[in-house]
Amino acid sequence: MTESGRIPVTILGGFLGSGKTSLLRHMLTGAPDTAVIVNEFGAVSVDHKLLRSSEARVAIVGGGCACCTRREDLEETLVELLDAHDRGTARLSRVVIECSGLADPAPIVFTIAHHPMLRHHYYVERLIVTVDGYNGPGQLDAHPEVAKQILLADELVLTKLDLLGDDQPAEHLVSELAKLNPTARIRSALYGVVGDEELRPAAGAAARTADPDTPEISGHHTDDVRVLSVPADAPLDWLAFSIWLSMLLHARGEQVLRVKGLIELDDGTLASVNGVQHVMHMPEHITRAAIADPAGGIVFITRGLDVDRLKQSLDTFQRLADTGANIRPARASRPR
Amino acid sequence: MCILCYGVAGEEHWTDARVGNESRASVRARRRAMLAQIMAVNGLGYGDDPSGVTSLISNRKGGVRVAGNLGEVWAAAESLTGRPLDPLDPAVLVRLAARRPHG
Numbered sequence: 001m002t003e004s005g006r007i008p009v010t011i012l013g014g015f016l017g018s019g020k021t022s023l024l025r026h027m028l029t030g031a032p033d034t035a036v037i038v039n040e041f042g043a044v045s046v047d048h049k050l051l052r053s054s055e056a057r058v059a060i061v062g063g064g065c066a067c068c069t070r071r072e073d074l075e076e077t078l079v080e081l082l083d084a085h086d087r088g089t090a091r092l093s094r095v096v097i098e099c100s101g102l103a104d105p106a107p108i109v110f111t112i113a114h115h116p117m118l119r120h121h122y123y124v125e126r127l128i129v130t131v132d133g134y135n136g137p138g139q140l141d142a143h144p145e146v147a148k149q150i151l152l153a154d155e156l157v158l159t160k161l162d163l164l165g166d167d168q169p170a171e172h173l174v175s176e177l178a179k180l181n182p183t184a185r186i187r188s189a190l191y192g193v194v195g196d197e198e199l200r201p202a203a204g205a206a207a208r209t210a211d212p213d214t215p216e217i218s219g220h221h222t223d224d225v226r227v228l229s230v231p232a233d234a235p236l237d238w239l240a241f242s243i244w245l246s247m248l249l250h251a252r253g254e255q256v257l258r259v260k261g262l263i264e265l266d267d268g269t270l271a272s273v274n275g276v277q278h279v280m281h282m283p284e285h286i287t288r289a290a291i292a293d294p295a296g297g298i299v300f301i302t303r304g305l306d307v308d309r310l311k312q313s314l315d316t317f318q319r320l321a322d323t324g325a326n327i328r329p330a331r332a333s334r335p336r
Numbered sequence: 337m338c339i340l341c342y343g344v345a346g347e348e349h350w351t352d353a354r355v356g357n358e359s360r361a362s363v364r365a366r367r368r369a370m371l372a373q374i375m376a377v378n379g380l381g382y383g384d385d386p387s388g389v390t391s392l393i394s395n396r397k398g399g400v401r402v403a404g405n406l407g408e409v410w411a412a413a414e415s416l417t418g419r420p421l422d423p424l425d426p427a428v429l430v431r432l433a434a435r436r437p438h439g
Contacts, residue, residue, distance in 0.1 A: 239358070239366055242351040243406065244423055247374070250410035251420035265356045280350040305424070313423045316432050320370055 006123045007085075007092060011108055013099040013149040014130030015139050019159030022192030023130055024096065033093035035081050037074065069107040070114070078118050095122065104145065105152055109276045124281070126154040131177065133161040133170055133188070151181055151225065151257050151301055152276050158188045158199065174199045182227055183260040183299045225257075228307040230314065232264045232296025238271060240321035244314060245273075245280075253278035255305050261298030262286065270296055349405035364388035371409065377431040378421050380413055 010027075014020045028034055078095070085092040099105050109124050129149045132139060136158075139146050150156060156177055161170050174186055186199040241263065249256060259275040270288065274281040300310060354360075368384055371391070375382040381394040393412045394400045401412035414420045422428065 238355045239363060240370060242355075243367070243370055243374070246349070246351050246406045247410055247421060247423045250407065250414070251422040252424065267357045269356070271355045282348075282350050282353050283355050285355065309424050309426070309429075313429055316429050317423065320373060320432060321366070 004123070006121055007082075007095060008125035009095045009097060009112060009122050010125055011097050011099050011105050011127045012130075013103070013105055013127065013153070014157075015132065015143060015146045016100070018130040018132040018136070018139075019157070019189060019192070020098065020130050022159070023128070023157060023189060023194070024098065024192075026189075026192035026194070027096060031094065033091045035090075035092055035095045036098065037077050037095065038098040069110060071107050071111045074108060074111050075115055075118065078112070078115075078122060082118075082121055099127075099149070105149060106277050106279070110279050113279050113281070127152055127276075128155045128157060129153040130157045130159050130189070131173075133158040133173060134163040135160075136173060137176070147180075148257075150177065150184075153181060153184045154260075155185045155187070156181070157194055158186065159190075161188050162190060170199070179227070180225065181258070181301060182229060183258060183301070224304045226302050226305060226307045228300040228302065228310050230261075230298045230300075230311065232262070232298075235264045235266050235268075237318055237321035238263065238265055240317050241314075242283075244317035245275075248310075248313070249275070249278055249280070252305065255303050256300060257303055258301040259298065262291075262296045263298060264296035273298055349407045351406045373432065373435055374421070375413065377428055377435065378413065378417060380416060 012020055012024060012027075024036065028036065074097070081090070081092055081095065084090040097108055099108060105127055109127075111118070112122050112124050113119055127149075129152075131150065140150070158170065158173070158177075164170060170188075177184070177186055187197065188195050188199060245259065254277060256275075257277060259273055259280070261273055262270045263273055264270055268288075270286045270291075272284045272286055300307070302310065364384075364387075367388065368382070372382040375393060379395065381396075382391065383394075384391045389404065391403045391409050391412075392400060393403060393409065393416060395416045399416050401415055403409040403412040410421060
């Protein structure tokens with residue numbers, strides 16, 4: 001549990017055979033209070049008392065947008081687990097949702113963030129995606145679902161690197177993944193045990209150094225993916241930023257795959273921003289002392305958007321904040 | 337439901353989170369000023385109650401929508417214009433930049 005009293009949910013994605021089950025087994029070692037929700041029994045061979053099966057059953061809400069889709073099956077399973085926890089029949093400290101290689105993780109995030117009851121009891125802590133270091137490049141090109149999981153991930157775990165020969169260095173794949181999703185941590189795992197070492201610079205450092213004109217990622221299913229990294233060279237006006245981003249997500253949420261980073265505020269503190277398509281997590285205040293890389297900066301992973309215009313729009317709305325700077329709140333809020 | 341005004345409380349929106357040390361009164365006043373300008377360049381009017389909880393979005397044909405959080409504000413504006421207000425629309429950006437010096 002966190003300080004807010006909610007139960008963390010880890011979403012575990014990755015293509016079949018990419019080492020998901022090994023990682024899951026390792027996560028469950030010595031963690032009897034962790035519940036696991038899988039798409040179907042047998043697909044993931046783990047023996048665990050809090051194992052639940054949940055076959056995708058979706059309800060479209062809000063205009064038919066693919067990410068704003070409720071997973072009714074998941075709602076029922078999470079409610080059932082919570083009931084068991086409250087009755088004292090099964091203690092629950094964490095939930096892992098196995099997201100098959102063909103599933104879109106966005107509806108899972110949406111379901112937990114928007115359910116009127118569940119969002120007060122659970123929060124999505126992170127999306128981990130396993131990538132087969134040996135077969136990954138081919139899978140990425142052949143399966144758009146894998147590409148989307150990688151684009152949305154908080155953490156990428158490279159597996160099977162031990163199968164690579166000396167003439168197949170992992171650096172190229174790591175570099176491709178980092179270009180595709182600069183916000184994700186990349187680590188490697190051997191037989192489900194994830195190493196401590198990160199395989200690329202932290203997200204903040206990447207955002208600082210990335211060229212705003214970035215990188216068209218090559219690949220059949222990622223041709224129109226563009227990344228905008230906004231370095232923290234000056235504090236942002238939070239109010240103007242939140243108005244702008246909420247307006248952007250309403251109009252273009254399906255094209256803004258991921259928003260993640262730290263915004264430097266006028267008072268010198270930082271605010272974390274984390275969103276998947278239309279779904280934004282509540283921002284959190286963070287002190288510089290609390291994090292390893294205290295540099296601000298925010299990354300937008302987009303599909304089919306002109307990132308130059310995105311930056312121009314952000315700047316225009318930031319300048320708009322100046323118009324309200326001289327308003328005296330007492331007079332402005334007086335009833336007429 | 338508010339027991340004083342019978343207003344129905346909407347879902348908490350991420351933009352409602354208190355971030356930074358700016359006073360609530362200042363946030364409300366600046367929010368009102370910025371939203372009024374954004375609506376104006378899209379042919380809409382904007383107002384809110386003194387507490388800043390409820391927003392009114394209107395068009396020039398007399399259409400009015402009531403909204404709570406910012407998510408509802410954009411949905412209300414879309415229902416009046418028939419399209420989402422797009423912050424990437426070049427014409428909107430030009431008009432916003434032109435309004436900037438005088439608010």
